[in-house]
Amino acid sequence: MTTRDTARQVPETSRDEWEDQYRSGRWDYLAEGPEQARYAALCDRIRSAGATSVLDVGCGTGVLRDCLGDGFTGRYVGVDWSQAALAARPPRPDETLICADAARLPVLGSFDAVVLSEVLYYLDEPLAVVRDLLGQVAPGGQLLVSLYQPPADRHPGWHALIRDLGRDVRALPGTTHEQVTGGGRRSWLLYALTREAVR
C-alpha cells in the first residue's frame, strides 16, 4: 500500500490554508454546475438505502446536506476542520456540525451512511481514516467515497494519487463502485464500502 508515498505527490494543504481558501471563495464552485452530478449520486445512494443517519466527514460548507433537501429528516452530522467552511451558511436546525480533524475523530455513533466526498486525497493516512470510519458504519450501512477522475494529461500528481487511492479502496472487501459524470466532462468514481471492508 503506497498511499502514504503517493499522498506526497500533492502539496499539503494546511488547516490554515483551508480557512483562507474558504474565506476567499475558492470552493464556492462546489455548489454549482457539474459538481451537482456527484452530489446527486451520493444523495441517490443515501436515499435508496433508506439511510436515516449520515456522517459527512470533510463536509465543507454542507453542500451535500443541502442537496439532501428538506425531505431528509434524519440525523446529519457534518465534520470539517475548517471553521470558515462550517460557518459559511446559517446552520440548519436539524444538523450537528463539528470542527475536528478527520484523522482524530472521536466515535460519534453509528451511521447508516458515512461520507467522504472529495476529501480522501487531502489526508495524510487516507486508508487509516477509511478503516476508522468503517467502525462508525451501522450494520447494513455503507461508507461512500467520492474521488475525482482527472484527465490523465492534467495534474499528473493528482492523477497518480487518485488512481492509487481508487485501487486501494476498491481492493477492500465488500466494495462496489460506479462512475459518475457531470456536464459531460468531469467524472468521479463513487465507491460504496460495507462494514465488512474493515475486517
Ligand SMILES: C[S@@+](CC[C@H](N)C(=O)[O-])C[C@H]1O[C@@H](n2cnc3c(N)ncnc32)[C@H](O)[C@@H]1O
Ligand atoms: C474539496 S473539499 C470537499 C468538501 C465537501 N466534502 C464537498 O464535497 O462539498 C475538502 C474538505 O475536506 C476538509 N478537510 C481536509 N482535510 C481535513 C482533515 N484532516 N480533517 C477534517 N477535514 C478536512 C477541508 O477543510 C474541505 O472542507
